[in-house]
Amino acid sequence: MNQPLFPRTPYILIVDDEPDNFDVIEGFLFAEGYHLSYLRSAKKAFIRLEKHLPDLILVDAMMPEIDGFSFCQRLKKNRQWQHIPVIMITALGHDYLAECLASGADDFLAKPINKVELRARVISMLRIKFQYDALKNSRKLRDDLTDMVVHDFTNPITTLLLQTEILDRLELSEQVKKGLSRIRRAANSLEGLRNDFLTYGKAEAGVLTLQKESFVIQDWVKDTVADFEDLAVSRRVQIQVIFADDLPKRFTGDRPLLVRVLNNLLTNALKFSPFQTTIEVHISATQNQISGETALQLAVKDFGQGIPDGQKAHIFQKYDIGKRQEKIAQTGLGLAFCQMVVEAHGGEIRIQDNQPRGTIFYVELPALTALPQEV
Structure with missing residues (x-):
């Protein structure tokens, strides 16, 4: 017994002002067992799409x-509909193939319709649609679990x-205090990771609102770097912070997110x-190459193994961890979170090779949120 091609009966919507054309398509696809629905206008x-998605x-x-080209353009602009594959059917000939695809159609069929070609293209588009559905369900399950x-x-x-705060009030030996400090840092790290997930979820849902405030740039950098001092010492890595002379004193943005x-x-x-290397943090004022305005630039340079060229294009995608490193915890959320926050500030984050070895992450924040230097 042959296995069905799809997990459920596919629903196909046919939009054509000529009923005879529907009759032809219905005849060609009748044996496939699809659920076909016909409408005479875009x-x-x-209206149908508002209630039921094919x-x-x-x-x-x-x-x-509304012709087919306009229909496709409007369909693909709607976030609720844009995933639905569309096959454009036309008597205009193959000269209009590029125009059909440019309007948003996913495939093209020329009239008179060939039965074998129609069935093959329908199966191809339906496979893509059901693969999309499977991925969407998998992502929803993962997001629910997260x-x-x-x-x-x-x-x-x-x-x-809370317990580390209570214990910190007691008279403890230096060794115990160091251990307590490590526990506190680990708990703060977990809290930060949790907040990253929550913030990213808000951004994906379109409800992230920046809580802007004016803060001292050097304090922002120094306070953040200070949290890494013990970890850097344990790995025998030096973190060097370099502030440019022309750096503004204050900046306006969402300080906790930054x-x-x-x-x-x-x-x-x-x-x-690697052990016994240096991480450089550079803070400077730079000129935006497009607008020509002054912007605040943060550069974090390391001298590690670098990122292969093939991974740079998608390194900021959520849950992308590139090449998995042994004994290194990787969630694939950190860089996606950085991009989301930087872009919410109207800025840009990019990656570049560090010479002769390593990686540089550049963060550029626009001047519209920077304040003039104070005397």
Whole structure:
């Protein structure tokens, strides 16, 4: 017995002002067992889409009021509909193939329709659609699990921080105090990671709001770097901070989020820095190459193994960890979080090779949030 091609019966919407064309398509696809629905105008199709999403749309290019090209353009601009594959059907010939694809159609069929070609292209588009559905369901399951774990992190982290604060009031030996300090830093690190997940979730949901405040740039950098001193010493790595002479004193932005950006970049640099090397943190004022305006630039340089060229294009994608490193914890969220925060400030983050070895992460924040230098 043959296995079905798809996990459920595909629903195909056919949009054409000529009923005879639907009859032809229905006859060609009848044996496949698809659920076919027919509408005579693009306007009615948009109304249907508000209530029910098909797995595939076959649309005629030449229709009154709204033609197939306009239909595709509008469809692909809608976030709720843009994932639905569209096959454009037209008698205009292959000369219009580029125009069909440019309008947003995913495939093209010329009239008169060939039965074998129609069936093959429909199967191809449906496979893509069902693969998309499977990936979407997998991502939703992963995101639900992440939300549950992040929520469950709250009580243990709060307990750890509270108990370390209570113990810190007692008379303890220097060795115990050092151990307590490590526990506190680990708990703060977990809290920061939890906050990263929550912030990223807000950004994806479109509800992230920056809480801007004016703060001293050097304090922002020095306070963040100070949290890494013990870890850097344990790895025999030196963190060197270099402030430019023309640096403004203050900056206006979401300080806690920008602290997390620098925190993530330093964490990343320390993970991949060999023993007895240096991490350089440069803070300067620079000129935006496009607008020509002055911007605040942060550069974090390490002398590790670097990032292969093939991974640079997607290193900022969520959950992308590039090449997995043995004995190094990697979630693939840190750099995606950095990009999200920097872009929310209207800035840019990019990566460049450090010569002769290593990686440089540049963060550029626009001048519209920077304040003039104070005397």
